[in-house]
Amino acid sequence: MLVEQQPSSPDSSPRHECGVCGLFQHQDAAKLTYFGLYALQHRGQESAGIVCSNGEKVTIHKDMGLVPEVFTEEILAKLTGHLAIGHVRYSTTGASTITNAQPLLVTHKGTTLAVAHNGNLVNSIALRAGLEEQGSIFQTTMDSEVVLHLLARAAHKGLETALSETFTALRGAYSLLLMTQDSMIAVRDPDGFRPLCLGKMKNGNGGGWVVASETCALDLIGAEYVRDIAPGEILIFRREGLKSLFPWPEQDSHFCIFEQVYFARPDSEIFGINVYQARKRMGEILAREAKIDADFVMPFPDSGNYAALGYSQASGIPLEMGVIRNHYVGRTFIQPTQSMRDFNVKVKLNPVRSFLQDKRLIIVEDSIIRGTTGKSRVRALREAGAREVHMVVSCPPTRHACYYGIDFPSCNQLIASEKSIAEIAEYLGLDSLHYLSLEGLVEATGKERRQFCLACFDGNYPVAPDLSFHKNSLG
Numbered sequence: 001m002l003v004e005q006q007p008s009s010p011d012s013s014p015r016h017e018c019g020v021c022g023l024f025q026h027q028d029a030a031k032l033t034y035f036g037l038y039a040l041q042h043r044g045q046e047s048a049g050i051v052c053s054n055g056e057k058v059t060i061h062k063d064m065g066l067v068p069e070v071f072t073e074e075i076l077a078k079l080t081g082h083l084a085i086g087h088v089r090y091s092t093t094g095a096s097t098i099t100n101a102q103p104l105l106v107t108h109k110g111t112t113l114a115v116a117h118n119g120n121l122v123n124s125i126a127l128r129a130g131l132e133e134q135g136s137i138f139q140t141t142m143d144s145e146v147v148l149h150l151l152a153r154a155a156h157k158g159l160e161t162a163l164s165e166t167f168t169a170l171r172g173a174y175s176l177l178l179m180t181q182d183s184m185i186a187v188r189d190p191d192g193f194r195p196l197c198l199g200k201m202k203n204g205n206g207g208g209w210v211v212a213s214e215t216c217a218l219d220l221i222g223a224e225y226v227r228d229i230a231p232g233e234i235l236i237f238r239r240e241g242l243k244s245l246f247p248w249p250e251q252d253s254h255f256c257i258f259e260q261v262y263f264a265r266p267d268s269e270i271f272g273i274n275v276y277q278a279r280k281r282m283g284e285i286l287a288r289e290a291k292i293d294a295d296f297v298m299p300f301p302d303s304g305n306y307a308a309l310g311y312s313q314a315s316g317i318p319l320e321m322g323v324i325r326n327h328y329v330g331r332t333f334i335q336p337t338q339s340m341r342d343f344n345v346k347v348k349l350n351p352v353r354s355f356l357q358d359k360r361l362i363i364v365e366d367s368i369i370r371g372t373t374g375k376s377r378v379r380a381l382r383e384a385g386a387r388e389v390h391m392v393v394s395c396p397p398t399r400h401a402c403y404y405g406i407d408f409p410s411c412n413q414l415i416a417s418e419k420s421i422a423e424i425a426e427y428l429g430l431d432s433l434h435y436l437s438l439e440g441l442v443e444a445t446g447k448e449r450r451q452f453c454l455a456c457f458d459g460n461y462p463v464a465p466d467l468s469f470h471k472n473s474l475g
Contacts, residue, residue: 017263017407018102018118019043019213022085022177024184024237026201026208030079033086036210036217037067042265043118043213044088047101051114054081055182058112062087062101082208083184085177087116090407100140103179108152112181117144118213119173119194120405122465127169147176163187163234164247171463173256173404175229177211184237186211191254191462192231193404193453195270199223209237214268225269254453254462258406260445261395262366266306273445276306281444282394282436283310283364290434291315292390294360298322300349300377307394308364322356322381323349349377357385365393371415371428378429390432396457397421397435403465404453 019040023029030052037048048070049062059079063070067088087102103116121127124143127150132138136149150169154162163185167174173193178185188196199210199218210223218225229235231253234245255271256263266276286307296318299308302325312319326348361381368374374391381389397416411417415424425433438457442449455461 017043017090017405018116019088019217020085020116020118020175020177020196021212021217022116022179022184022186022210023083023201024209024211025082025239026206027082028206029082029084029208031076032201032210032221033084034067034071034076035221036212037086037088039217039220039265040088040213041067043263044090047089047098048087049101049103049116050079050084050086051103051105051179052079052081052084053112053179053181055083057081058105058114058181060103060105060114062098062103064098064101083179083182085114085116085179085184100142102142102144103177104140104142104145104148106148106152108155111155113148113151114179115144115147115176117142117147117174117176118196118405119175119189120403121146121170121174122172122403122463123170124172144176146170147174147178151178159183160236160245163236164245167234168247172465173463175213182239184209184211186229186233186235186237188229188231188233190232190248190251191453192271193254193256195255195259195264195268196229197269198226198229198235200226209242211235214264214270216265216268219267228272253451255447255451256404256406257441257445257452257454258367258395258402258456261441262303263406271445271447271451273447278444278446279306279366279394280310280313282441283307283312284314285440285444286364286392286394286434286436287311287314289437289440290392292362292392292432292434294362294388294390296320296322296359297362297364299364301325303366304364304394307366307392311362311364311392317362320355321352322359322361323351323377325349349380351380351384353384356381358387359385360388361386361390363389363391365391367395367398368393368415368424368428369398370413371424375428382429388431389429391425391428391430391434393433393435395436395441396438397424398456400456400459402456403461404455404463406456 021033021036023032033050047064048067051060103114105114121143124146127146131149150166154165175188175194175196201208201223205222215225232248236243259270260278264270264275268275297312298320299305399417
């Protein structure tokens with residue numbers, strides 16, 4: 001899947017796909033947080049940061065760039081203490097600047113507080129306007145900063161009351177970590193949109209607790225998965241032990257199903273579902289729903305790899321890698337001249353021309369958002385000599401904007417909201433186009449439909465967005 005960053009605007013709430021990781025009660029908290037963020041790099045490539053505490057002194061380092069670009073051995077050596085939280089960020093409408101890099105760190109009446117947030121608050125602009133009327137001064141354009149201001153306002157009531165009052169005032173998606181000088185707090189919204197898991201360092205690794213966006217971070221640092229942070233849970237880590245608060249009434253979860261389709265790493269367990277197996281099942285169900293006669297199945301690496309494997313095994317059509325990915329393309333490279341059409345596609349993926357000549361192909365993609373990248377890729381296959389190009393997509397048509405933290409642009413930029421499936425196929429230059437049904441997608445997860453947020457596909461928003469504050473998102 002490829003989406004393009006939208007410009008920020010005072011009318012739009014900053015949305016961000018991010019990853020968080022935190023360590024409590026471990027002598028190498030910052031270094032382990034670094035490795036946790038390294039495992040979560042796919043969730044954000046614009047900035048990275050870690051804040052660390054030894055119980056008295058709090059230190060922070062953050063910058064623009066990938067995790068290994070932001071942190072060196074020398075920098076990590078200065079982040080001392082038994083408690084750390086970290087963040088990797090990919091902004092979608094908030095400005096990509098160091099000011100908006102997280103964790104955000106403030107001091108209020110002698111208490112230091114940091115926050116690292118994944119998700120999107122749908123009422124942040126209304127809350128921010130009210131806080132500014134009362135004299136609050138904001139330093140960033142991030143919705144995450146609202147959390148700090150609300151906590152500061154209620155700090156005199158004690159930590160637990162302040163946490164309950166703050167988070168029950170928020171609406172939308174948030175899986176986040178907070179940190180004071182001597183405690184860590186993990187919070188997940190009552191709908192459970194975004195993932196957040198709890199792990200325990202194995203005794204041989206020094207003990208301590210870990211919270212991370214995905215289980216792949218636990219695997220890398222040698223922690224055992226304990227459980228997910230429950231939807232609607234505020235989990236407080238103190239030296240004397242852990243305590244959970246549940247300030248919301250019980251309700252159904254609304255897990256973001258797009259985590260399974262695209263965003264999560266395939267070696268993670270998300271919402272109790274193995275992502276690798278779910279993506280394979282999507283391909284298997286696609287083979288049942290879209291029967292196509294072709295010479296072979298191939299993904300555009302790496303987005304369609306696992307669904308392509310499932311489609312191939314279920315259909316009996318061989319799986320081949322008809323395009324080769326250049327794994328050494330960095331985040332930036334010298335831009336070509338305008339005359340070098342489709343260079344951005346070719347620099348990453350190159351067709352195997354002699355192999356594709358006169359072949360009938362089934363291309364497997366995880367999603368189609370704008371369609372511009374897919375059009376260039378299909379054209380490259382035609383130019384390489386492919387006789388037929390069919391495409392299957394391992395999710396339904398994406399017709400509606402996301403307000404909960406996945407970077408789907410305004411509806412009028414979503415190709416499926418403007419065109420029929422036949423029109424999309426014609427635009428992309430395909431012989432046929434088939435999407436996985438919504439029923440098939442849910443079936444692939446092994447869970448019930450009511451447990452998921454499917455708003456980007458069916459337009460039913462579990463938490464109604466304040467559309468007066470989302471002009472850009474609507475187009």
